[in-house]
Amino acid sequence: MCxxxxxxxxxxxxxxxxESIAHRGPDASKLCLDGVVKIGFRRLSIIDLRxxxxQPMFAADNATWLVFNGEIYGYQAVRKDLEKRGHVFRTTSDTEVVLNSxxxxxxxxxxxxDGMFALAIWDARDRQLKLYRDRPGIKPLYYYHKGKSFAFASELKAIEIACAAEGLQVDNTALYDFLGYRYVPAPKTLYENCFKLQPA
Known part of the structure; x- marks a missing residue:
């Protein structure tokens, strides 16, 4: 888990x-800034321990960044296909396979x-931040969006801490759902303007 x-x-x-999600990755921590976006990662090293x-992992031109939590099944076959297409790899990780894909x-x-994943890509070439989740929704991914402000994280508490100055407000409809059903149905969370990214 990362x-x-x-x-x-x-x-x-x-x-x-x-720091609030340090339990998700004790092996490495990194925070990067591109003027427009900040992205941080906590790593639990499983594949390619070097x-x-x-992460964040950067493309060779440093214009594309990736943070990835999950596992890609059979990534070695995808890697071979990408190598045939001219991609050069510097690691043996499935993360780099996702980036080159x-x-x-x-x-x-x-x-x-194919796999279970939640990931974010910052593509400076077209200045777009993109979020993705696996189809069954195994790996969680939350986001906050209000006006021009945007945040995303593997856990809601990381958004609570990052966006503390925004003064997050409880979403009363989500609270009613929780009291009635004992959970908050996606895409809602307990906070207004905070959502769980839907699978797919």
Whole structure:
């Protein structure tokens, strides 16, 4: 299990938010800034234990960043296909396979991978931040959106901490759902403007 946090507001406390999910990844921690977006990652090393496989992972031109929590099944076959297409790998991680899949196929890269995952891609080439989840929704991914402010994280509490200055408000309809059903149905969370990204 790994974890990540990111967002668009430079004044938010991403470092403290990243520390709040330290239990998701004790092996490495990194926070990166691109002027527009900040992205942080906590790593639990499972495949390719070297520092080269740490995240956020950058494309060779540094224009595309990836944070990835999950596992890609049969990623070695996808890697071989990408190598035939000219992609060069510096790690043996499934994370780099996901990154190169995106570089090869764009948004349709998800049609070429199978697994359980939640991930975020910052593509500075077109200045887009993209979030993805696996089809069954095994790996969680939350986001906050209000006006021009945007944040995302593997856990809701990381968003609570990063966006504390926003003064998150309880969503009364979600509270009623929780009291009635003992859970909050997705895409809602207990907070207004905070949502669980739907699978697929």
């Amino acid at each position: 974890g990540f946090i990111g967002g668009t507001e430079p004044s938010w406390n991403y470092r403290k938010a990243l 520092d080269d496989a740490n 995106y570089l090869q196929w764009g948004d349709s890269f998800v049609d070429h991978i």
